[in-house]
Amino acid sequence: MTHDLASIRAILAQVADPEIPVVSIVDLGIVREVGVGHVAVTPTYSGCPATHVIEADIRKALDAGGYQDVRIETRLSPPWTTEWITLEGRNKLKAYGIAPPDRRTYASCPQCGSDNTEELSRFGSTPCKALWRCRQCLEPFDRFKCH
Secondary structure (H helix, E strand, C coil), rough: CCCCCHHHHHHHHCCCCCCCCCCCCCCCCEEEEEECCCECCCCCCCCCCCHHHHHHHHHHHHHHHCCCEECCCCCCCCCCHHHHHHHHHEEEEHHHCEECCCCCCCCCCCCCCCCEECCCECCCCCEEEEEEEEEECCEEEEEEECC
């Protein structure tokens, strides 16, 4: 079978992250390479509980698109970094109510935009997020941890 790499990329762009369904695995930068006969992915961290679900979702999407012979490779090196999240992915996170990662010591509230926020816990709804609260609108929100 001929592998149309653009078609495979388009299929992968439709695979939602199981923990944050408004962003795709492409938006999050999990897809590292699309090549002839293979797709390489890097989980957000090596112990990510969603890794197997993501791989199963990729397999299902590729199979449905006629790419049953494309293999999925997991690459742990280099490790995933929040810098791989696309601009579109960052915008989708913010619209969903999750502060996108950045290197600032404060987070902007994804609800009202205020920078008057505080971290409540380094541990949020998933291991890759921290729990924050806006002092302006008092809404809690997750913030992606930078790494």
